[in-house]
Amino acid sequence: MAKEEVIVQKVLEKAPYAEGKVKRERRIEFKVPADRIREFLMIMKENNFESMMQITVVDWLKDGEFELVYQLWSYTYAVHAFVKTRIPRDLDKARMPTVKDIYPVAETYERDAHDFYGVYFEGNEKMEMPWILDDAEQGLFPHRKDFDWLGYTKRKYKILDRFDEDKDNYVI
């Protein structure tokens, strides 16, 4: 049996609420309900997934959900794990518990996710602190799919796009 399958089985024994599968060599994937993510990441850390690589937010506008992908890397097994969870994308409901105490570096990624997508991580005291975005964009969460990015740019910089007339003909 490949080492990836062994790892998945080992983790799933401890966390029966999760779904897990092997994507390909050195890539494994878990789907976890949002409220048990802290528990699950603790198990992952015990199972030699030492480093968190990033937290990706994917905005599924059609489903009305954010997909949070916690990406972990194990130096012991040389395996990359995606831990996926889904939360509603409404501003007031998009809340998650922080995992800062498990993986300290998550603090930075959580600030990043909050700045661009408006996911609020409870327990992270740097959440409100200014991050990459400047004052003007703060609170607009510009990377959300429903953000009118071109219109906002045009208003902000007072530019007129010369392709506006027949936009359908252009792919961009």
Added chain:
Amino acid sequence: MLEIALRAFLILIYATFVGFMFMGIIRIVTARIHRRVGPPIYQPILDTIKLLSKKSNITHGLIYDFGIIYALGATILALMFIPLGNISILRAYGDLILITFLLEIPMLGIMFAAMSSGNPWAGLGAQRALLTLLAIQVPLGFAIIALAQFYGTFSTYEIVMAQQAGGWSIFHLPLFLAAIAYDIVLQAMFGKEPFDIMIAPGEISLGPMVEFGGKHMGMLQIQHAIALFAETLFFANIFLGGGSILVLLIKQVAVLMIAIFIGAIFPRFTIDQAAKFYWKWPTIIAALGAILASL
């Protein structure tokens, strides 16, 4: 009276010009070690003209203006006391301690001005300059004591005369040690690595100089040129045997070259390391020189 004034003016012109050439030489030789062409030798003069021709001039009050005049004045005064062949005017009164003191004063003047500007970088730089000043005192003092002990006088002119008779100072072991210590101190006075801690462009963005612009900086450039000339001249006089203007010039360039070489190949110390370094090696060397001289 008029003749003395004229001579003082001539010395000043000569020192400024040669000082600017020295600055140019520093830049060219450094550039050659870097494997590049470098600027023309008269580049510092152009820089100074440009700085003096700036249209707007920012000042931060009286002390700010005064500090620069203070620095320039002290340097010019020091220059007048150092023997320069047979055209110098105050050489008979030139005392080792007096000249050393006058050569250090400009740093204080720049610090006054920098501190009054209120820029935190300038403040940091001024702190560093003070500490450097403190650090170089000990080896400098020992080097001067060694000289005075060896020749039995504090007068620069008499030391030069004595060297004409008894050979250059650095050919005597105790004074050779003193010369080494003094040369390391000179590195800090020139503001070259590893002791350019005070201006450190990559760390504190030029330190005290950060707020100077336009005419103030132009004046500082002139001051730097004269100081460069005076410091090398002093070294050439007390350790390398003095001589006529031309001979002195060659010796000055030799002193300058050593400073450039050290500056090009060593990184910068931090201020605490520099202080420790100065209180250790140069101090030991200079003290050894002083002890040997007094034997």
Added chain:
Amino acid sequence: MVDWRLFEPLFNYARKKSLWIVAFCTGCGGIEMPPLMTSRYDLERFGMMPNPAPRMADLFLITGYVTPKTLKRIIITYELQPDPKYVLAHGSCPLNGGIYWDSYNAIKHLDRYIPVDVAIAGCMPRPEAVMDGIKKIMEMIENGTADGWKRYKENYEWYKKNQDELFGEGWREKEARRWIPWLKKK
């Protein structure tokens, strides 16, 4: 008194031959600055060198795109420089937004906020192209036609209006205050 205007040609020559650059890489083009300043292209041949202190600098190189956050610092740094001062814009981005024409966080027409003297095409411009731009600005300084700083003084109201429109009124004070509470809290 001396009529300093007589010396203006000399001054212009000195200004042309001794352009000190503000050490501020504002965008991608900053990566071509080290080769320019160092042994291979060696701008010091023309008496140019990067200067860490804006008070001493003459030439401001806008090396590529400019974000509003950087533009605030650019404006403050530009205003710190003593007159006469010159601005050289690298590449497409300051001119028309470049590849970031639709980005919410990149300036589209730099000339609305600070006066620019010379523009160079390229993404990013080669060192040779930058040198060509510098040659151009040198010619302009000698003729006395590099008058961006004069324009900034004369049309200060207009520039200020554009800046305030983008950043909001009182942005200078606000930016300085922004970080202080965070330093206080812990």
Added chain:
Amino acid sequence: MIMGMKIKVAPEEEVKKRPSFIKPWMSLKYLFKKPVTIKIPYEPTQIAENYRGFHTLNWKTCIGCNMCGQICPARAIEMTWIEGEKRPHPKVDYGRCTFCQFCVDVCPTNALGFVSNYMLTTVWKDEELELFDWVPLPEEKVKKFTDYRHPLAKIEKLEDGKVRYVLRDGETVEFKILGYGLKPPKLQQKKEEKKA
């Protein structure tokens, strides 16, 4: 540490260096060696043959398909209707162009090409900045300038949409711009009339 994998680790003594006071002096040997600097205004530089510079356009083979406009990541290309040409031609804005030359890659008839000329420096004035926005000329007109500069000296805007490109050797190209976009300007006019 890693399971079932052998990683070749360099011996520590090879990685570590011993500090020295003497060795730095060795670098002074370059004082008397020839500088590596290229003295640019006096020395010609070597540019790669395929350096991605300004565009060229063969007006005869361009079919106006707008593939270039679609692939352009910066939307720097605008189709331009020129009097006397049956199909629109791309107009490139160097205020946006990133010189990626994807447009050249996708051109189905190889009408669009590029040369290694890359230098375009102008004073920031509206009339001079016109140079940044041009309909590329055929290759032979651009390639005759071998000093890597932009071929145009200036772009003059004459009355009723006429444009005159003055090349740096005095040659002029004059044409009339009818309109922009994919649809012919006459159709556009008709549509507007209909709407009215």
Added chain:
Amino acid sequence: MVSQSELVKEARENGMELLPLDKDTYELFFGPQHMATENFSIILKMDGHRVVKAIANPGFLHRGFEKLAEFRPWYTNIALLLRICVPEPDVPEAIYSMAVDELMGWEVPERAQWIRTVVLEMARVSSYLFWTMGLGFKLGVYTAGQWAAAYRERLMALFEELTGARVYHIYTIPGGVRRDIPSDKWLRQLKDTVEYIKDKLKDFDNVLFENYITHRRMEGIGVMDKKFALDEGVTGPNLRATGVAADVRKLDPYLFYPELDFEIPVLKEGDALARALVRRFELEQDLYILEQLLEMGPPSGAYKVQDPRLKALPRFKVPAGEAYAHVEATMGDFGAYVVSDGGSKPYRVQIRGPSIAHGIRVLEQLLVGARIADVPVILMSLGNCPPDIDR
């Protein structure tokens, strides 16, 4: 501008909690207009020459790449995403292309893989030389910095010959590379350059890496231990300097790396000097890898995938799914997470720049207690690259 003292006064009046009054501290805005930070800002609370607290202030280079990539066709994103890492733009190109290759299920031809490996290694060498320049400038050994920048130009010329541009190569594309190797002459030139730089490495050792003062300046500052580094997600040379033998090229092999023989340097100290020496050794190893690749010679075959879907580039579609690809860049582990919904544009692209891990939290913690003179050195020894934090 309001002065800092005024702000402090105002804060006091508004009843804000002030700095501990027993200590005379002040704030220092380190950057962005500063020689050491490029385009990054650190706000330092200082007590004399010591840093009491540091707060990183990123965002000066933010252009919203991840948003812009969602509005450009799959192919043209190459021209956009490479701007994330300016010193080695080939890395974002390569990871994005590898991720798209995986989504498409393409088997990239051997020749293309070989060229990609060569390009990545050249980028590593040039990036390390650039880093050497930075370290030299920050320490005050301008000589080493000037040489490094000059020797890097040789690689730039080779890149120009191969790809048609000096810095933004736009060369590695999904499915292969854009152009073939120009000629055998280019390979010979590359070989000469590798030998030349290898020869000059001794000079760098002499003046920078074996210099007594460099060692004094860098040892014992910015110390990380193994657990701290792993918790903070530090990767690349910074992690190896703490004693972890980790390298993506070995752990998650890609391209030609499984067939190459190279060593990875590991030191236990975890201070600035260890990080510098690890980088110095890797530069040597990269040159050795290039030598091996040249000895191997380019495999014959196509340099690009032959696929009918590539005919209509602007409307090129990628099947739905997601892929993650990462490579070992000089700063650390550089990864791209690409999500496709089957359309002609990516649904989501996330680039994981290594600096986001070691440039914010780690930096803030390492700077506490450092002297002001150590700040640029720690910053440089970490290899902080602001654009990949800001994206």
